[in-house]
Amino acid sequence: MALARLVSKAVSACRVQYLYSSSHQCQLRSLASMPGLFKSGSYVNGEFVTSCSGKTFKVYNPANGNEIGEVSDMNVEDTKLAIEAAHKAFPEWSRKTGKERGAYLRKWFELMMENAAEMGDLLTSENGKPLAEARGEVMYAASFMEFFAEEAKRVYGETIPASPANKRAVVMKQPVGVAGLIIPWNFPPAMLARKAAPALAVGCTVVVKTPEDTPYTPMAMAELADRAGIPKGVVNVISCSRKNVADIGSLFCSDPRVSTISLTGSTEVGRILMKDCAPQIKKLSLELGGLAPLILFDSANLKKAIPDIKGCKFRNAGQACISAQNFLIQEGIYDEAVEAISVMVKSIKQGDPTDPTTNVGPLINKRGIDKVHRLVEDAKARGANALIGGSKATDIGELYYQPTLLTDVTEDMAIFKEEVFGPVMSVIKFKTEEDALRLANASERGLASYFYTSDLAQCYRVMEGIQSGMVGCNETVITGAELPFGGYKQSGIGREGGKYGLEEFLETKLGVISLV
Known part of the structure; x- marks a missing residue:
């Protein structure tokens, strides 16, 4: 309880820093000195791997133009392996109780809090936002892990009184399956957490496509998910260069093993995904541009x-x-x-x-x-x-x-x-x-x-x-974390955050039982 109160207070304080801060005293750590968080490979089926082609792409610091490093340039074939891993992991993960899944998310949350400074430094290096903002964002991201760790136990159905006396009607909530998550470069840890945490909480497995400009922070989160003991295949995080983005997005839309897609991106990209998902009538959650x-x-x-x-x-x-x-x-x-x-x-x-x-x-x-x-x-x-x-x-x-x-x-x-x-x-x-x-x-x-x-x-x-x-x-x-996030008109479909965020990864099933 003492830890929870301390963390809650820290998250609240850093949420303000995440929005704006100019006085927090920070010093940037060397990326090479980070305790295993600086990853160049993609995370597939519980391992960090290189692309099948062996290709990589370079990532640069926008503040000074210096090269940060090279990461694996995954293509469609690599992504199919990640989807297959998530598909195979889904049955066992979905059968776990909400309490069991919540325990994994809670551990992931604690690890993010413990490594917030290092992850913030990494985010500043690849994104360019001030250090205090970056570190605050990591803790803001962690708050979604904390919230949905608790909400995992609160996915409720209901019993509906049926009109005929000899019938009973039951409404059940079930995970949709594999979720393809496409996250943006401007808030990569926050958006990964806001999508992955509710998906995992209800029993979905995920394949995350990282932003080409900021892949390192999502990979650090994958490393922490691994340390949290989340089973192989449940969380998969892939990086790719700009030239492979469209093909991987198209694969998410066409592969029947991917049951839903959640995108944070431009309205133009949202339109493309809606069109490509139409043949399969695939479930979509879109958080698009604002004005x-x-x-x-x-x-x-x-x-x-x-x-x-x-x-x-x-x-x-x-x-x-x-x-x-x-x-x-x-x-x-x-x-x-x-x-x-x-x-x-x-x-x-x-x-x-x-x-x-x-x-x-x-x-x-x-x-x-x-x-x-x-x-x-x-x-x-x-x-x-x-x-x-x-x-x-x-x-x-x-x-x-x-x-x-x-x-x-x-x-x-x-x-x-x-x-x-x-x-x-x-x-x-x-x-x-x-x-x-x-x-x-x-x-x-x-x-x-x-x-x-x-x-x-x-x-x-x-x-x-x-x-x-x-x-x-x-x-x-x-x-x-407790509030619904989403827009009207061409700013998107669906909501993220709060109990509303769970619904994007759930199917509603009706069961009618005859007593005679």
């Missing part, structure tokens, strides 16, 4: 809102699907709010993510920074004002973009319609609540939304009127 508005009404408490905005916008250099992008400010407080936001943006320190004073690190790769540059240049060409920033920070490094505040943004600009995925704030002035809701709902996406008001009635009206799966009223910290 989150953040509304400041005239009654907003700016002393609360401005620090919240700092974390919500600039965490991971703005590379988060729930990062606020379009900032809608009511005309009555517009000048005051823009001035306060300007002071905040100017206070951000950008630089080496291993420096404990750094708030914002690099973007993940050249494609990422080119997209941010394109959207900002388009906005400026159409009349937006770069009040702060607005350019690449080439004096720091090739993949750095200045924390940017754009005003006079209009609806015809690409940056209003496309997810920027960078440290850029787009500001729009509005007059009425109706105007704010129209602007907030103008996107075809609806993952997260935020707004600030001191009017309780307005809080309920806007919370109900915004078309997004998650809404924060006077709050931007809206995720947690």
Whole structure:
């Protein structure tokens, strides 16, 4: 109990760091010195293996361009072996009780907590987020293992009173089978845990495809799963280069041994998976792109809102699907709010993510920074004002973009319609609540939304009127292991987290018994 309380307190504290931290004192450890966590092979059927072809691909540190190492470049044939291992392990794993499966997850959680500092260092090296953020994310990821270790015992069915007196009806919940999990580069440990933990809890086995930019942290998690004693074949984690991504995704869709797919990625990739899964009518859970508005009404408490905005916008250099992008400010407080936001943006320190004073690190790769540059240049060409920033920070490094505040943004600009995925704030002035809701709902996406008001009635009206799966009223910290995560419209299908996350990996079966 004492350990649980200590860990719970640590997770809560680090969840704040995960969102934003600039004061945590950290030093980066040598990757070579990590206790067995730095893995170059993929994890298949309980062993770290090289690709059948012997091919590898290089992984680079986005902060400085240095090569971190080479990892196995798995292809379709390698992935088939992983799927077969998961398929063979499924019957025995699914027959275990929820309590038994929960014990494995609990051990995995404890190992992640014990190795959080080392894993955070690894994440910073391959992703570029500041050390405190990275270490906080690992503990946030571990919280999903802890939560679903407990929920494994709470997968309930029910008895339904049947109309005929001689019948009894029973509803059972059963695991769907092998789950193909596709995780993103921006939060690899968190997304692996948020998908794998509920899948394992209910009795599914998993094959995880790691992101090509950040494969090392997921492999470290595979190593810890192995140390936790999770049986061979239950957890499989494969790495591949960009050239093999589409083929492996297509295999997940076409292989009948894979019963469900869970993706966190772009809306465009989600469409491809839906199309490829159609022939088999395969179960899908999609957490896709966002375009989150953040509304400041005239009654907003700016002393609360401005620090919240700092974390919500600039965490991971703005590379988060729930990062606020379009900032809608009511005309009555517009000048005051823009001035306060300007002071905040100017206070951000950008630089080496291993420096404990750094708030914002690099973007993940050249494609990422080119997209941010394109959207900002388009906005400026159409009349937006770069009040702060607005350019690449080439004096720091090739993949750095200045924390940017754009005003006079209009609806015809690409940056209003496309997810920027960078440290850029787009500001729009509005007059009425109706105007704010129209602007907030103008996107075809609806993952997260935020707004600030001191009017309780307005809080309920806007919370109900915004078309997004998650809404924060006077709050931007809206995720947690116990909470459902997912979007409306083209931001996805299904939910992750909480009891709702279990349903994505369960089938509902009806049993009717005749008594005569």
